[in-house]
Amino acid sequence: TSVIRLADYRPPAWAVEDVVLEFDLGIDHTEVTSRLTLVRQADEPIRLNGEGIELLELTLDGRPLGDGEYILANGVLEVAVDADRCTLGARVAVRPAENTAFEGLYLSGSRDRGFLLTQCEAEGFRHITYFPDRPDVLSKYTVTLRADRQRFPVLLAGGNPDGTGDLADGRHWARFVDPHPKPSYLFALVAGRLERISHDYTTADGRAVALHIWAEADVIDRCDYAMDSLIRSMQWDERTYGRNYDLDVFHVVATHDFNMGAMENKGLNIFNAKYLLADPDSSTDDEYRHVEAVVAHEYFHNWSGNRVTCRDWFQLSLKEGLTVFREQSFSADMNSVSLKRIEDVALLRRAQFPEDAGPLSHPVRPSQYSEINNFYTATVYEKGSELVRMLAGHLGRDGFRKGMDLYFDRHDGDAATIEDFLKSLGDANGTDLSAYLAWYGQAGTPRLTAEARYDATQSRYRLTLRQRTPASAGQTVKHALPIPVRLSLFDASGKALPLRLEGEATAGATERTIVLDGAERSIVFEDIASAPVPSLLRGFSAPVILEFDYAPEELGVLLRHDPDGFNRWEAGQQLAGLAYDDCRDGKVDGAAIGAWTRALAQLFGDPSVEDALLAELLTPPGEIELVERQPERDPDRIRASRQAMLRALASRIGVPALRARYEALRAATSAALDATSQAQRQLKRRVLDLLSLVDEAHARELARAQYDEAPGMTDRLAALATLATVDPDAATPAFAHFRHRYEGNALALDKWFAVQAQLPGETALGRIQSLERDDAFTLKNPNRVQSLLGSFARANPSGFHRADGAAYRWLADRLVAIDALNPQVAARVATAFNGWKRLEPVRRESAHAVVAELASRKDLSRDLTDILARVAL
Ligand code: B3K
Numbered sequence: 005t006s007v008i009r010l011a012d013y014r015p016p017a018w019a020v021e022d023v024v025l026e027f028d029l030g031i032d033h034t035e036v037t038s039r040l041t042l043v044r045q046a047d048e049p050i051r052l053n054g055e056g057i058e059l060l061e062l063t064l065d066g067r068p069l070g071d072g073e074y075i076l077a078n079g080v081l082e083v084a085v086d087a088d089r090c091t092l093g094a095r096v097a098v099r100p101a102e103n104t105a106f107e108g109l110y111l112s113g114s115r116d117r118g119f120l121l122t123q124c125e126a127e128g129f130r131h132i133t134y135f136p137d138r139p140d141v142l143s144k145y146t147v148t149l150r151a152d153r154q155r156f157p158v159l160l161a162g163g164n165p166d167g168t169g170d171l172a173d174g175r176h177w178a179r180f181v182d183p184h185p186k187p188s189y190l191f192a193l194v195a196g197r198l199e200r201i202s203h204d205y206t207t208a209d210g211r212a213v214a215l216h217i218w219a220e221a222d223v224i225d226r227c228d229y230a231m232d233s234l235i236r237s238m239q240w241d242e243r244t245y246g247r248n249y250d251l252d253v254f255h256v257v258a259t260h261d262f263n264m265g266a267m268e269n270k271g272l273n274i275f276n277a278k279y280l281l282a283d284p285d286s287s288t289d290d291e292y293r294h295v296e297a298v299v300a301h302e303y304f305h306n307w308s309g310n311r312v313t314c315r316d317w318f319q320l321s322l323k324e325g326l327t328v329f330r331e332q333s334f335s336a337d338m339n340s341v342s343l344k345r346i347e348d349v350a351l352l353r354r355a356q357f358p359e360d361a362g363p364l365s366h367p368v369r370p371s372q373y374s375e376i377n378n379f380y381t382a383t384v385y386e387k388g389s390e391l392v393r394m395l396a397g398h399l400g401r402d403g404f405r406k407g408m409d410l411y412f413d414r415h416d417g418d419a420a421t422i423e424d425f426l427k428s429l430g431d432a433n434g435t436d437l438s439a440y441l442a443w444y445g446q447a448g449t450p451r452l453t454a455e456a457r458y459d460a461t462q463s464r465y466r467l468t469l470r471q472r473t474p475a476s477a478g479q480t481v482k483h484a485l486p487i488p489v490r491l492s493l494f495d496a497s498g499k500a501l502p503l504r505l506e507g508e509a510t511a512g513a514t515e516r517t518i519v520l521d522g523a524e525r526s527i528v529f530e531d532i533a534s535a536p537v538p539s540l541l542r543g544f545s546a547p548v549i550l551e552f553d554y555a556p557e558e559l560g561v562l563l564r565h566d567p568d569g570f571n572r573w574e575a576g577q578q579l580a581g582l583a584y585d586d587c588r589d590g591k592v593d594g595a596a597i598g599a600w601t602r603a604l605a606q607l608f609g610d611p612s613v614e615d616a617l618l619a620e621l622l623t624p625p626g627e628i629e630l631v632e633r634q635p636e637r638d639p640d641r642i643r644a645s646r647q648a649m650l651r652a653l654a655s656r657i658g659v660p661a662l663r664a665r666y667e668a669l670r671a672a673t674s675a676a677l678d679a680t681s682q683a684q685r686q687l688k689r690r691v692l693d694l695l696s697l698v699d700e701a702h703a704r705e706l707a708r709a710q711y712d713e714a715p716g717m718t719d720r721l722a723a724l725a726t727l728a729t730v731d732p733d734a735a736t737p738a739f740a741h742f743r744h745r746y747e748g749n750a751l752a753l754d755k756w757f758a759v760q761a762q763l764p765g766e767t768a769l770g771r772i773q774s775l776e777r778d779d780a781f782t783l784k785n786p787n788r789v790q791s792l793l794g795s796f797a798r799a800n801p802s803g804f805h806r807a808d809g810a811a812y813r814w815l816a817d818r819l820v821a822i823d824a825l826n827p828q829v830a831a832r833v834a835t836a837f838n839g840w841k842r843l844e845p846v847r848r849e850s851a852h853a854v855v856a857e858l859a860s861r862k863d864l865s866r867d868l869t870d871i872l873a874r875v876a877l
């Protein structure tokens with residue numbers, strides 16, 4: 005397979021000024037006619053990409069080209085032209101119903117009732133017609149769709165509507181003109197039977213915009229929350245960044261057949277139904293939050309991604325990291341700043357840190373790829389967002405806004421780079437941010453170590469910060485990065501101390517940000533009356549792993565008193581990490597487990613601690629995160645130790661207190677979506693889980709009753725999961741009931757599969773295999789594959805990593821089958837093998853055999869081959 009390198013970037017040899025596209029749509033056969041106005045930029049032939057399409061006719065300035073007048077090889081169509089400007093016409097045929105890879109034009113749903121849609125990012129447009137399919141070719145699009153009116157009553161494409169009409173033989177047409185130049189990856193069309201909900205929106209700058217959300221008839225009544233979220237997103241972007249929407253219509257479409265979460269096509273966002281539909285009976289609270297976040301994310305792309313796009317795919321984080329950051333800030337504003345931060349950091353640790361510690365590790369801006377679709381990763385998205393957050397923190401709120409204004413102004417209608425971004429932010433503030441560029445090019449999670457020395461005689465406290473980044477795949481030499489460390493010091497009673505650094509005249513605020521920009525830096529605080537407790541990296545001010553040798557009681561102080569909600573939780577996580585070490589190998593003994601359970605039992609009884617925070621505090625790092633702490637992993641033992649630690653916590657809090665809390669929360673049960681009700685449900689779930697460890701019989705009854713009484717999906721699903729964990733047999737009737745109740749509700753059934761796929765232990769694989777035989781299971785639907793195979797392989801460590809390797813062999817088998825249908829989905833699931841090298845020797849051996857065998861096959865897609873080749877290294 006060929007490798008694309010950032011260092012090889014060259015600007016396009018031909019620009020495409022405008023594109024006229026005509027589609028004669030049909031499920032089996034669609035004909036696409038294109039007319040490109042090309043303008044020479046360099047002395048080279050015209051080169052267009054095209055894959056899996058049949059060329060029917062090619063014309064140059066209206067004249068048909070014969071066989072000898074162009075070269076078509078390896079997905080590239082080459083035409084040598086003398087003029088500096090020309091019109092190239094093509095007629096091609098594509099076969100939507102045969103497109104199981106869901107890239108380009110394809111069919112969602114059944115032949116007789118489904119609809120046609122497109123997915124072009126990253127390189128799907130070349131599956132629709134011949135085109136320079138790269139993000140730095142920006143053109144104006146005029147698109148005409150023609151189709152049978154009965155079968156395809158709704159015809160949509162990006163841009164403003166520009167007429168509709170009837171044709172002979174029951175056909176009709178619709179035309180769309182997009183005045184904003186865009187790259188081909190933002191092109192989209194949708195055609196079929198869809199219903200809609202609408203809202204008339206007026207932007208802050210006075211544009212009337214018709215908002216439409218489209219979905220199939222059976223789910224259209226579940227789109228209201230998405231519309232609400234869209235309106236709030238639009239208002240937020242106007243308020244926060246001064247960004248207005250820029251077309252007369254904005255369409256959003258839901259599909260059940262989608263490889264990813266959603267897609268920001270200009271004027272026509274397309275969503276995986278999972279991130280658009282929401283109703284209390286079939287969606288959990290988490291899913292409501294995800295809908296709000298993803299709707300916002302795709303909308304925000306209209307500026308960060310569409311108006312300013314990426315020069316090449318290496319710059320992917322330019323739009324993704326930035327847009328995740330914007331989305332996270334929006335969600336924080338809509339909900340709670342500290343809870344959002346906790347959620348985001350937990351995700352970073354669960355998804356990005358492991359990725360960065362294994363063979364798939366890559367920089368936020370990779371320097372090479374063989375399949376770009378494999379780089380839509382937690383690193384590019386989540387770590388990318390952390391980098392923007394550091395920049396925003398560095399500039400402050402107003403400075404960052406000024407920088408963003410300049411970035412959008414300077415690069416509007418342009419394809420930009422990460423350097424451009426840093427330069428705009430810096431120029432607007434008269435500062436140079438180029439030191440941060442190093443973060444974009446270096447893979448691996450930096451280790452930040454802090455060492456403290458207190459000098460009582462001089463009332464001085466010296467803090468030494470050091471950094472080190474372990475070698476990662478293909479990158480052995482690592483450099484020091486600028487690491488902003490936000491910190492405070494507390495006395496033993498939990499009071500924050502005013503900070504005066506050595507050399508300063510007076511003490512200032514109780515919080516400072518120190519930037520560690522070399523390998524090591526020491527700072528000295530004056531007038532410190534007694535040995536303080538440092539609260540470091542507050543708000544998670546940099547995406548690093550902090551190592552500081554806290555005594556359990558110091559973490560206890562922070563856990564009780566740190567006003568930074570994030571660091572308070574973080575102190576609990578650190579303490580839980582130490583407590584976990586006290587619970588290894590069957591013993592439950594040590595200062596840390598004592599301190600952790602004592603502190604939490606106290607907070608449990610403290611009415612000033614809010615339900616939502618308490619629920620988070622009661623959740624120690626998950627199995628996947630704990631696994632990262634071990635040099636050699638045995639997922640069974642990790643799970644057992646974590647369970648032991650939770651049991652110790654539950655018994656310290658005590659059965660009476662747990663029961664009483666559960667009953668109080670149960671009495672408050674409703675399906676309301678306000679923050680208080682959500683927090684109650686969340687805490688209720690934690691309490692029931694804890695109770696199930698020390699009061700099993702009673703917890704089982706409560707779970708059963710909760711399942712029966714649940715007014716909504718959150719309580720119902722939580723009850724099901726608890727019941728199944730406590731007593732799988734007792735859960736069988738409930739699973740059967742759920743299966744029947746939600747027959748035909750794809751998203752609810754996905755959760756039914758996922759909950760069962762995550763039930764731990766040796767029996768998991770057998771359970772998965774019988775679930776595969778369920779009528780509702782299919783390898784053709786990405787959501788279904790993720791909910792069963794993805795949940796099992798990635799979120800069930802003790803189930804997937806069976807010592808006998810049976811689950812590895814089973815997954816390998818399925819990967820081959822999925823790959824034949826949908827390479828992107830196969831590649832995504834295959835990332836579950838990322839951590840095999842750090843498994844204990846028995847599991848490592850069996851994983852290795854499976855990975856090596858798969859990697860040696862020659863009949864797999866480029867997507868899957870690329871993942872396997874890197875994982876096997
Ligand atoms: N930009 C799309 C992701 C496209 C993935 C292509 N394999 C969704 C998003 O990040 O908003």
Ligand code: ZN
Binds near residue numbers: 301305327
């Ligand atoms: Zn995005």
